[in-house]
Amino acid sequence: MDVVWTLATAVTLALACALLGSFLALRRTLLLGDALSHAVLPGVVLAFLWSGSRELLPMLLGAGAAALMATLLLELLQWRFRVHPDAALGAVLATFFAAGIFLLSRFAGQVDLDAECVLYGELAYVPLELVSVMGVEAPRGLWTSAVLLAGVGLFVWLAYKELALVSFDPTFAASIGRSPRRWSLALMGLTAAVTVVALELVGAILVVALLVGPAAGARLLTRRLPQMLLVSALLALSSVGVGYGLAWAFDGALAGWIAVVAGGHVVVLVLLRRLRKAPASAQEPFAAEQGDDHAQQPR
Amino acid sequence: MIAIECRDVTVQYGHRVALWGVTCQLPAGRLIAIVGPNGAGKSTLLRAMVGLVRLSRGEIRLFGQAPEKVRRRVSYMPQRETVDWDFPLTVFDVVLMGCYGELRLGARPRREHYERAQRALELVGMEHHAQRLLSELSGGQQQRVFLARALAQQAELYLMDEPLAGVDAATEQVVLHVLEELRRQGKTVVVVHHDLSTIAERFDWVVLLNLRLVACGAVPEVLTMANLHGAYGGRLQMLSDVAQVLEQRRQRLRHG
Amino acid sequence: MSWLETLSHPLVLIALGGNALIAAVLALVGCLVVLRREAFVGDVLGHSVLPGIALAFVLVQSEQPGVILAGALGAAAAAMLLLAALRAEPRLREDARLGVVLSLFFGVGIVLLTVLQRHGIAHSGSLWRFLFGQAAGITPAELGMAAAIGAVVVAAIVLFWRELQVMSFDAEFAQLVGLPIGWLELLYRALVLMAVVVGVYSVGAVLVSAMLILPAIAARALVRRLPSMLLGAAVLAAMSAALGVGLSGLVAGVPTGPTIVLVMGAVTALVMLAGARQSVLMRVLQRGRLVWQQRQEDVLKLLYKRLESSGQPEWSGGELLRTLLSWRWSAVLVALWLALQGKLRYRARRWELSPNGVRQARQIVRRHRLWELYLERYVGLPPEQLHNDAEMLEHLLPPEMTAELERLLGYPTHDPHGRPIPPED
Numbered sequence: 001m002d003v004v005w006t007l008a009t010a011v012t013l014a015l016a017c018a019l020l021g022s023f024l025a026l027r028r029t030l031l032l033g034d035a036l037s038h039a040v041l042p043g044v045v046l047a048f049l050w051s052g053s054r055e056l057l058p059m060l061l062g063a064g065a066a067a068l069m070a071t072l073l074l075e076l077l078q079w080r081f082r083v084h085p086d087a088a089l090g091a092v093l094a095t096f097f098a099a100g101i102f103l104l105s106r107f108a109g110q111v112d113l114d115a116e117c118v119l120y121g122e123l124a125y126v127p128l129e130l131v132s133v134m135g136v137e138a139p140r141g142l143w144t145s146a147v148l149l150a151g152v153g154l155f156v157w158l159a160y161k162e163l164a165l166v167s168f169d170p171t172f173a174a175s176i177g178r179s180p181r182r183w184s185l186a187l188m189g190l191t192a193a194v195t196v197v198a199l200e201l202v203g204a205i206l207v208v209a210l211l212v213g214p215a216a217g218a219r220l221l222t223r224r225l226p227q228m229l230l231v232s233a234l235l236a237l238s239s240v241g242v243g244y245g246l247a248w249a250f251d252g253a254l255a256g257w258i259a260v261v262a263g264g265h266v267v268v269l270v271l272l273r274r275l276r277k278a279p280a281s282a283q284e285p286f287a288a289e290q291g292d293d294h295a296q297q298p299r
Numbered sequence: 300m301i302a303i304e305c306r307d308v309t310v311q312y313g314h315r316v317a318l319w320g321v322t323c324q325l326p327a328g329r330l331i332a333i334v335g336p337n338g339a340g341k342s343t344l345l346r347a348m349v350g351l352v353r354l355s356r357g358e359i360r361l362f363g364q365a366p367e368k369v370r371r372r373v374s375y376m377p378q379r380e381t382v383d384w385d386f387p388l389t390v391f392d393v394v395l396m397g398c399y400g401e402l403r404l405g406a407r408p409r410r411e412h413y414e415r416a417q418r419a420l421e422l423v424g425m426e427h428h429a430q431r432l433l434s435e436l437s438g439g440q441q442q443r444v445f446l447a448r449a450l451a452q453q454a455e456l457y458l459m460d461e462p463l464a465g466v467d468a469a470t471e472q473v474v475l476h477v478l479e480e481l482r483r484q485g486k487t488v489v490v491v492h493h494d495l496s497t498i499a500e501r502f503d504w505v506v507l508l509n510l511r512l513v514a515c516g517a518v519p520e521v522l523t524m525a526n527l528h529g530a531y532g533g534r535l536q537m538l539s540d541v542a543q544v545l546e547q548r549r550q551r552l553r554h555g
Numbered sequence: 556m557s558w559l560e561t562l563s564h565p566l567v568l569i570a571l572g573g574n575a576l577i578a579a580v581l582a583l584v585g586c587l588v589v590l591r592r593e594a595f596v597g598d599v600l601g602h603s604v605l606p607g608i609a610l611a612f613v614l615v616q617s618e619q620p621g622v623i624l625a626g627a628l629g630a631a632a633a634a635m636l637l638l639a640a641l642r643a644e645p646r647l648r649e650d651a652r653l654g655v656v657l658s659l660f661f662g663v664g665i666v667l668l669t670v671l672q673r674h675g676i677a678h679s680g681s682l683w684r685f686l687f688g689q690a691a692g693i694t695p696a697e698l699g700m701a702a703a704i705g706a707v708v709v710a711a712i713v714l715f716w717r718e719l720q721v722m723s724f725d726a727e728f729a730q731l732v733g734l735p736i737g738w739l740e741l742l743y744r745a746l747v748l749m750a751v752v753v754g755v756y757s758v759g760a761v762l763v764s765a766m767l768i769l770p771a772i773a774a775r776a777l778v779r780r781l782p783s784m785l786l787g788a789a790v791l792a793a794m795s796a797a798l799g800v801g802l803s804g805l806v807a808g809v810p811t812g813p814t815i816v817l818v819m820g821a822v823t824a825l826v827m828l829a830g831a832r833q834s835v836l837m838r839v840l841q842r843g844r845l846v847w848q849q850r851q852e853d854v855l856k857l858l859y860k861r862l863e864s865s866g867q868p869e870w871s872g873g874e875l876l877r878t879l880l881s882w883r884w885s886a887v888l889v890a891l892w893l894a895l896q897g898k899l900r901y902r903a904r905r906w907e908l909s910p911n912g913v914r915q916a917r918q919i920v921r922r923h924r925l926w927e928l929y930l931e932r933y934v935g936l937p938p939e940q941l942h943n944d945a946e947m948l949e950h951l952l953p954p955e956m957t958a959e960l961e962r963l964l965g966y967p968t969h970d971p972h973g974r975p976i977p978p979e980d
Contacts, residue, residue, distance in 0.1 A: 026386065030650040031595060034657070081776055081827055087594035087768050091823070094598070094765030098816035101687055101762075105810045158405040165396050169382045172448075175349040175375035176400035177367070205661050212654030220646055223432050225387045251673060252666035259662030266655045267637065270644045385646065 005127040005139045010240045010258065012145040013202060014210050016152040016194050018236035021215035022229050023156075023187060026167045030212050031086075035093040036188065037195040037207040039070035041100025044196060049107055056144055056197070063196040064189075070096055071188070097204075121203030121255045141201045148197050152190060156229070159183070164225055206255040213239060213262025220269050235265065302327035302456055302487040303348060307357035310343050316510070317343040320357070323506060323515040327362075328485050330478055330501070332492045335508035341491045342378065344508065345458050348489070349375045361456060371400055374454035378461050379441045384433050390444050391429040394419055397451030412451075419450040422480070423473050439470030446477060457481060457488045464493065475501065498522065567804055571797045573698040574815065577757040578796035580705040582770035582788035583712055584750035586781075587743065589771040590723040594764070596638070599657045600751045601763035603634035605664025608685050608755075609671060620696045627752045634660050635744060664760075688759030688812025701753045708746055712785070715742060720781060757796070758812035765816045766792065773823040791826075795819040847889075852919050854889045855898065857882055858908055859916035863974075869905035917977040924970035925960050931971045932964070 024030045043066025044059050051058035070092050077088035126141040133143060156163065162183055166173045170180035191211070198207040218232035243258030250257075303325040310318040318340040325331050333341045346352045348359055350366035361369050374397070397419065398412040408416075420426045423443040428436075436444065442462060449457060462474050478501070481488050492498065498505055498518060505521045507513040514521045588597055607630025611622045634656050641652045668682060693701075712719065721729045722739050730736045754763035774787035799815030861878055862868055870878070879886040893899040898912030908916065961967075969975055 025648070025651055028648045028650050030648075030654045034654060077772070077827075081772075083772055083775075084589065084592050084594065086592055087589045087772060090594040090598050090764050091768045091772055091820075094762050095769070095816060095820035098762050098765060098813040098820070102809065102813040102817055105813070106806075161396075161399055161402065161407075162404065164388065164392070165399055168386045168388060168393070169377065169396070171346075171351060171377040171381055172375065172396070174351050175370070175373070175377075176452075177370045178399070205658065205665065208654060209658030209662060212651060213658060216647060216651040216655055219387070219651070220644070223387050223434070224389065225392075228387050247666075250666075251670050253669040256662045256665030256669060259658045260666060261662075263655045263657070263659030263662060266647070266651075267641070267659065270641055270647065274643060 002127040005142060006123050006254070007240065007244060009126045009139060009142045009145055009201060010123060010244075010254070011237060012142065012149045013194070013198055014214070014236035014240050014258075015233055016145065016149040017198070017207065017210035018214040018218075018232040019152050019156050019229060020187065020191055020194060021211035021213075022218060022232045023163050023167060024191070024211060025215040025219055026225075027184065027187075029184070030215070031089060032188065033191050033195075033211045034208045035089045036067055036070070036192050037199070037204050037211075038093045038100075039096040040066045040192055040195055040199065041097055041204070042066050042103055043069075044199060045100050045103040045107075049103070059196055059200075060193060063192055066096065067188070067192040121198075121201055121206060121253075123202055123254045126201060144197050145201065148194060152194070155186070155190060159186075163187070202255045202258075206259050209259035209262040210236060210239070213259075213266055216266045217269050220266070220273060235262075239265070300327040301325070302362060303489070304360045304363075305344075305348075305357070306359075308344070308347060308354055308359060309356035310340070310347055310352050311355050312343075312352075318347070318508075319510050321508070321512045322357075323512055325487070325489065325506070325515075326504065327487045328482075329487060329503040330482050331487070331489045331504040331506065332498050332502040333489060333506045333508055334492050334495055334498060335513070337493075339509045341493075341508055342460050344506075345375075345460050345489065345491055348458055349373060351375075372455045374449045374452035374457045376445050376449040376457070376459040376462060378464070379438070379445055384436065384441055386433055388433055389429070390425060390431050390433065390436070391416060391420070393433065393444050394429075394447045394451050397448040400452065415453065416447075416451050419447040422450055422477060423447045437467070438465060439467040442466050442470055443473055446474060450477065455486055457486060459488070459490045461491050461493065463490075567800070569695060569698055570693050570804070570811075571800050573693045573701055574757045574796040574800050574811070575793035576698075576705050577701050577753050578766055578770070578792035578815070578819075579789040580701075580708050581750050581754045581757075581763070581766045582774075582792035583785055584708060584746050585767035585769075585771040586774065586785045586788050587712075587719060587723055588747060588767055589775070590781075591743075594768050595653050596635075597747065597751060597767040598764035599638070599653050599660075600631045600634055600747065601755060601760050601767075602657050602664070603660030604631050604752060604755050605685065605760050606630050606660055606667055607633075608682060609664055609667035612682055613667070613671065620694070620700055624700060624752065627755060628748060630660065631748050631751055635748065661760075684759070685755055686759050686761060687810050688755070688757055688762065688815075693756065697756055701756065704749050704753050708749055711742060711746060715739070719743065758815050762812050762816045766796075766819060769816075769819045769823045770795075773826040776827055791822055792819065795822050850885065850889045851893060852915075853882075854879070854886050854893060855908070855912060855916040856919045856923070857886070858899070859913070859920055862908065862913075863920075869902075869907040871905060875906045918979075921977050921979070922957050924974060924976045925957060925964065925967070927970050927972070928964055928967055928976075929960055 021030065021033065024033050040063035043062035043064070045062075046066075047058040047062025050062075073092050074085075074088050077083040077091070078085055083091075126139045129140045130137050131140040131143055132138075162173075162178055166178060166180045166183040173180050173183075195204075195207050198204075198210075202210075214232040214235035217235045218228045218230075222228040222231050239258050239262040243261040244254060246252075246261065247254040247257040301324050305321050305323050308318055308321040309316070321340075321344065333344060335341050343352060347354060348361065348366060350359075350370075359366060361373060366373070394416040395408055395412060398408055398415060402408060402412075417426065417429070420429055423446050425440065425443050425447060428440065433441070433444075446459075446462060449459065463471060466474065478488055478490070482503075490502070492502075499522060502518055504516070505518050506515045507521055585597070588594060604627040607626035607628070608623055609626075610630070611626025614626075615622045637659075638652060638656050641647055641655065647655070671682065718729070718734055718739050719742075721732070721734065722736065722743070726736065729739070750767070751763055754766055757763075758766055770788035770792035771784070773791055774784045778784050778787050795818045796815050799818040800811055802818065803809045803811040803814040857878065861870075875890070876887070879890055890899060893912065894901070898909055898915065900907060900909045967976060
């Protein structure tokens with residue numbers, strides 16, 4: 001039964017990450033996800049110290065505050081001090097994470113988290129803490145990640161067309177009154193929320209892997225947005241599944257293995273595509289030209 | 300009737316001033332061209348009309364109202380280089396976006412929207428490419444997709460950024476035909492254009508821009524005036540040089 | 556033990572010196588990295604060192620510095636190669652590429668470390684220090700190694716300074732002028748690799764990118780020129796590292812790596828807020844000075860015009876005061892300042908502009924009227940708008956531009972309102 005709980009939790013989280021990651025990938029802001037997942041740490045630790053428990057709400061608030069501060073700092077560095085976005089992102093990410101680790105180590109006795117756990121999580125401990133909701137008993141981690149997945153799913157379902165619009169053509173979106181800034185903030189907010197939950201369960205590294213891997217793989221495999229979302233979900237499932245298998249066969253941290261599979265299958269996909277494309281690549285520019293021959297005259 | 304009114308419109312991007320004190324009135328129901336050399340602020344003026352850039356001074360009114368208030372009556376077509384054409388969408392998906400302005404959060408496009416998008420595609424001669432992917436389109440076809448999206452908006456005022464830049468002959472025909480059709484329907488169309496020589500035959504009204512407003516009026520008048528003054532080009536270089544110096548200093552003080 | 560004794564302990568001294576050295580090396584290379592806009596590559600490389608370290612340990616079953624170092628270098632090089640290989644796939648954007656390499660390598664690293672730990676392989680626990688760094692535990696052997704690598708990096712930067720500079724600024728141009736761009740690229744990559752790897756010894760795999768980027772950002776805000784930026788970054792980084800080590804040695808239970816990074820972060824923030832060229836304080840001062848200068852010019856102009864219109868070169872105190880107040884009350888203060896500078900003087904119970912003051916006033920009026928003429932003739936502005944624009948321009952124009960303007964206008968003598976344009980002295 002423990003195996004089922006662990007897997008179910010990992011899968012739920014992976015699905016939420018894959019959905020969000022797909023949009024981040026299309027907007028080329030996957031690194032921002034990476035940065036956020038690191039930057040929330042000091043907020044989470046402070047919330048821990050303050051509330052003395054693993055209650056989700058204080059943690060979310062703390063993480064939200066940290067994410068907000070990081071975002072403001074990023075904007076300040078970029079616009080006020082003309083620091084290149086990459087450099088600003090890297091600087092803020094690492095400094096915040098350092099602050100988090102510092103707090104964790106300084107108050108090690110009082111916090112029910114440790115530095116290594118933040119990095120690669122304790123998925124195996126998920127089944128230890130069962131909570132009963134409406135008569136159904138399941139691990140607390142599974143409940144929270146299920147709520148999260150439902151939230152992300154609902155968001156994508158409701159705002160699918162806005163997200164597509166804003167990601168494809170922000171200028172046009174703004175011209176019809178859909179603020180690209182507001183939507184990207186919403187996306188970032190959700191990413192931060194996923195990160196907080198995941199930080200405790202699977203660790204920062206796996207969040208990054210699950211945001212990046214399935215989405216990047218799906219981008220390579222598919223050519224339409226709905227398919228891309230579907231395939232990224234499938235790749236997320238396979239990452240967890242294969243990762244679990246490997247962890248069972250070779251031992252080692254489950255989160256580490258899942259990250260390896262999530263990143264690894266993108267590398268494999270690129271390799272396969274290169275091999276397959278090599279002979280066919282000469283034909284590619286042709287496709288566009290053919291289109292012109294079919295061009296219709298106006299009527 | 301006046302469709303667009305600009306009063307002392309000034310825009311700056313960071314260190315650079317893009318538009319400086321432009322005041323003009325554009326009549327409704329005309330084909331209007333915004334013309335000027337590179338970096339003259341043509342696109343900026345168009346973007347300002349849709350409320351996409353913040354004015355550092357002055358104001359713009361569309362149909363006597365603020366741009367944000369009349370979004371549904373305005374259709375904007377960006378330059379096609381501004382988006383990633385490798386995005387995983389089909390032609391039809393993009394054209395349908397023209398209707399998104401009327402759809403609330405969570406609402407799916409309905410039959411009428413699908414029909415509108417279909418009609419717009421037919422108008423630009425792309426109905427057979429509806430299910431093609433964006434990555435498979437040629438430059439001219441991309442332009443027509445954007446044109447179709449603008450048409451699907453069914454607006455009163457059409458603002459188009461360089462619809463005739465770098466397109467093949469067939470697409471140029473399509474664009475000109477659509478412009479003609481819109482004029483026939485009594486719509487106002489403002490087009491950013493880079494070619495002074497073709498203005499006379501295609502447009503009614505022209506805005507001559509070079510950072511400053513050089514001239515604005517019916518085509519015959521403005522073109523003669525432009526010729527007389529030789530105002531177009533070289534001599535205004537001084538002005539833009541100065542503007543750069545000025546804004547650099549001002550910006551340095553304001554934003555560091 | 557007092558804090559002084561703690562800090563003067565030989566081991567602590569080694570830690571202080573070693574980490575300062577490593578930080579300086581990272582900062583030097585970091586300047587190049589930031590200029591090339593590859594800041595995130597440092598993050599990915601730092602993380603990817605981990606599997607190499609673990610593998611090296613598995614192979615030799617001991618923690619020989621040389622072997623561990625080789626493992627780290629190998630893994631980082633592999634990550635760099637993979638990153639380059641993935642570039643062949645255009646649909647995989649830079650952010651996705653970096654993310655993929657990061658999760659793959661760091662995932663393998665975590666797996667290897669946990670396997671080692673669970674199998675209870677002797678001493679493997681000490682490998683964990685490479686995650687967040689235990690700079691305090693730096694050994695003399697490691698210090699020697701860091702010094703050697705640091706010497707190589709500094710030598711390479713000094714030797715190939717011009718080439719690296721050109722390449723960082725404009726790679727295409729570098730190629731055009733015939734620099735061996737391939738080799739330089741390789742050199743640059745090798746420098747980054749070495750810096751990141753020694754950095755892992757100090758602050759750990761996860762935080763090394765901070766020590767790469769932060770000093771460069773801070774130094775860039777502080778100075779303009781590239782050589783001073785490198786020097787500044789190195790100095791700031793070394794100081795922060797020493798301070799960080801010292802602090803973590805004094806406070807129990809605090810890991811060195813994060814402390815160093817936090818100190819560096821605080822130093823960067825401080826530089827940005829107070830000392831930087833673009834800091835808030837400096838800007839307010841600058842602005843104030845400019846406004847003050849403009850006011851002086853305005854008053855000079857006011858008096859000159861008065862002189863021009865009445866033909867009367869001197870005023871009584873009352874007349875002067877009325878003229879000044881007719882414009883704005885602060886003009887009186889400005890006039891006082893002008894008097895102190897000798898541009899306005901009191902002679903035989905009358906006030907007048909000194910020759911110096913007249914000269915300056917003329918130049919301002921000249922600029923103003925030339926501009927009005929230009930704006931009227933070439934921009935076609937209506938007359939009522941002319942004055943305001945010229946008003947703005949007259950204070951800010953460099954002399955070359957005024958000369959150019961005069962040439963363009965054909966050395967005119969009168970402005971659009973028919974007033975004379977004073978000649979240059």
